[in-house]
Amino acid sequence: MIEVTTLTQSFGKKTVLDNISLKLEKNEVCALVGRNGAGKSTFISCLLGLLPSKTGSIKINGKERSKKTTWKNEIAYLPEKFMLYPSLTGYENMLFFAKASKGIVDEQRVKEILTSVRLWEDKDSHVKGYSKGMLQRLGLAVTLYQDSDIIILDEPTSGIDPIGRREILEILRDLKGKTILLSSHHLDEIRQLCTHVAYLEDGKITKYPVDEFVELQHLGGI
Ligand SMILES: Nc1ncnc2c1ncn2[C@@H]1O[C@H](COP(=O)(O)OP(=O)(O)OP(=O)(O)O)[C@@H](O)[C@H]1O
Structure with missing residues (x-):
């Protein structure tokens, strides 16, 4: 389980994540969505403990990161280019x-x-x-x-042809009992794979059930 509470992250005067909160439960597959520069990579870096946050807290399986707890065993991360x-x-x-x-x-x-x-x-x-x-x-x-409880994937199907993408989606769909967060720009794969969408815009994050997000997109609300 991932629990982010009132997290703010800035670079100089630019606030990229503005007091955001997000909870992801076991068995949820959540797409992290936002325009280029919205802060997706920044958010992932915070979750991985690569960027120290000045305010707010991040708990992974109920534990805050400390010198003793690094979440190394809790989170598995696949960068876009491994x-x-x-x-x-x-x-x-x-x-x-x-x-x-x-x-x-x-x-x-x-x-x-x-x-x-x-x-x-x-x-x-x-x-x-x-x-x-x-x-x-x-x-x-x-x-x-x-074999971590939490899997974070950065654009796992980027640059891959439709058959290759389908193979990756099938593998991810077969995973059970995990909390999965993946950044993606593909609405079709989000619809096929994800239970939720975390939408980043103007430094704020909103979590939607996937059907609601897809409907809002069709209506032009996002
Ligand atoms: N180390 C850094 N120093 C200064 N500014 C940064 C740094 N990292 C990111 N930023 C800025 O923070 C903002 C968010 O960047 P980020 O890379 O998190 O966005 P993103 O949503 O992952 O974008 P993309 O979809 O293009 O990968 C951008 O304006 C970027 O220029």
Whole structure:
């Protein structure tokens, strides 16, 4: 669960997040939507603890971030461009990142996850030969290996063709018991995948059930 309360974030005199509050529960899949420059990346950086906020609080699974609590195990994050090792195979990349995140590698779990993202057949191919969709699915596999309650994805289908996008949406739809926040500009995929939309505008955030958001968009209210 993510609970943001009265968070403000500024750069110099520019207030990007203005006293915002947002609660995301388990099993919610929430799209983070806003125009370019609305503050989506800033908000994600705050959630990841990469930007110290001067006011307000963020709780992850009921815990505020402190020197002792870093949320490292609670949040898995997939950036828009995830750096993989091109001269290693998909499997070798998985082993590398699995070891880096957990210390030990559970090879059975690696197999399950590579199968779930439909890369088991291609696991021994070098990543430099992967398509954009395959690279993104491998990034997703690395993210899922962490087995965190909360998953944050930055434009997970950006630059991917319609078939590749559908594959990623199917993988995300199969995830159960998580809290997922993903930034997206695609209304069709938001409608297919998300339960809610967090809409950022003029420094404020409003959370809508997805159907309500889609209707407001059609009516031109957003
Ligand atoms: N480190 C920074 N220093 C100064 N200003 C910043 C910094 N990071 C972001 N900003 C400003 O904050 C505002 C929000 O930027 P942010 O990148 O969070 O928007 P965004 O919604 O993610 O945009 P996009 O959709 O283009 O990725 C912008 O005006 C940006 O110029």
